[in-house]
Amino acid sequence: SFLQGSKLEIPLWLAKGLRDSKRRIISVELPKIYKEAWRTVFTADATVVDLHKMGPYYYGFGSQLLNFDNPENPEIAQTILQTFISRFRRIMDDSQNAYNEDTSVLVARLDELERTLFQAGQKGLNDFHCWEKGQASQITASSLVQNYGKRKFPDVDG
Amino acid sequence: LFQGDLGPFNPGLPVEVPVWLAINLKQRQKCRLIPPEWMDVGKLEEIRDQERKEDTFTPMPSPHYMELTKLLLNYASDNIPKADEIRTLVKDTWDTRVAKLRLSADSFVRQQEAHAKLDNLTLMEINTTGTFLTQALDHMYKLRTNLQPAQSSQSQDF
Numbered sequence: 070s071f072l073q074g075s076k077l078e079i080p081l082w083l084a085k086g087l088r089d090s091k092r093r094i095i096s097v098e099l100p101k102i103y104k105e106a107w108r109t110v111f112t113a114d115a116t117v118v119d120l121h122k123m124g125p126y127y128y129g130f131g132s133q134l135l136n137f138d139n140p141e142n143p144e145i146a147q148t149i150l151q152t153f154i155s156r157f158r159r160i161m162d163d164s165q166n167a168y169n170e171d172t173s174v175l176v177a178r179l180d181e182l183e184r185t186l187f188q189a190g191q192k193g194l195n196d197f198h199c200w201e202k203g204q205a206s207q208i209t210a211s212s213l214v215q216n217y218g219k220r221k222f223p224d225v226d227g
Numbered sequence: 228l229f230q231g232d233l234g235p236f237n238p239g240l241p242v243e244v245p246v247w248l249a250i251n252l253k254q255r256q257k258c259r260l261i262p263p264e265w266m267d268v269g270k271l272e273e274i275r276d277q278e279r280k281e282d283t284f285t286p287m288p289s290p291h292y293m294e295l296t297k298l299l300l301n302y303a304s305d306n307i308p309k310a311d312e313i314r315t316l317v318k319d320t321w322d323t324r325v326a327k328l329r330l331s332a333d334s335f336v337r338q339q340e341a342h343a344k345l346d347n348l349t350l351m352e353i354n355t356t357g358t359f360l361t362q363a364l365d366h367m368y369k370l371r372t373n374l375q376p377a378q379s380s381q382s383q384d385f
Contacts, residue, residue: 128366128370132369132370132373135373143374146370146373146374147374149370149373150367150370150371150373150374153366153367153370154336154337154339154367157333157336157363157367158329158333158336160363161329161332161333161356161359161363162329164359165325165329165355165356165359182366185362186359186362186363186366189358189359189362190356190358190359192358193354193355193356193357193358193359194355196354196355197351197354197355201297203301
């Protein structure tokens with residue numbers, strides 16, 4: 070049991086479970102990246118922020134935070150959206166231009182959602198090049214069956 | 228399966244056939260291919276210049292201009308005058324179109340539009356960027372729904 074007024078770190082799912090608008094069991098303190106000071110940084114130039122270090126689930130976690138009654142929620146929601154919008158171009162260009170390159174620098178500062186997007190962009194690019202090289206018309210084994218062991222023919226009695 | 232008749236095939240006289248047959252016959256050295264009338268340096272220069280000048284997408288002489296160019300230049304470059312120049316012109320036009328598509332996408336995201344209409348795109352261009360774009364827009368849509376105030380939910384009394 071805890072003393073009233075004590076401050077703890079708990080997982081998000083637990084905090085959500087304890088949330089109750091009728092009885093104020095808990096109130097949630099925002100992680101600093103969603104607070105005003107950092108929001109100003111994001112508004113100035115979101116493209117330079119290392120969202121992997123600050124997240125890595127900046128968008129997902131931020132969206133979940135909005136479940137708690139916090140007077141700053143509208144500003145938080147707006148900042149998260151605008152951050153995504155301003156970083157979109159760089160992710161699109163990088164993922165669709167970097168063919169056959171080491172992309173670790175490009176994805177280093179992306180949060181997990183952005184990394185998934187980056188992969189989607191890479192797939193489009195790679196598929197195009199695969200087509201261009203003529204590999205699209207070569208028949209290759211499906212990745213689903215590549216690990217099947219070769220069946221051995223039963224010994225035939227001579 | 229669909230079927231039909233082709234021909235008559237008379238020596239020395241040009242005849243229209245499906246591309247797959249043309250390529251097949253060419254590979255077997257049974258014919259010479261006649262390129263489409265747009266596959267010409269003058270015409271392609273016009274198209275490239277218009278593409279560079281306009282903000283909108285130039286209507287392409289074929290919805291499969293990329294595929295046809297690749298096929299014909301791969302298998303029948305000896306039948307195509309100035310094949311190398313043609314290759315370069317088509318690639319330049321493609322690059323301009325893809326860049327324009329990305330610019331449109333970024334502008335669409337920034338303005339948080341609900342609908343976009345892009346005329347005269349070909350499937351090749353759409354497929355290269357499509358997966359990335361649809362995923363990004365899905366995410367953006369979810370972030371936008373965050374802006375609406377959360378419904379307060381009834382909680383259970385245990």
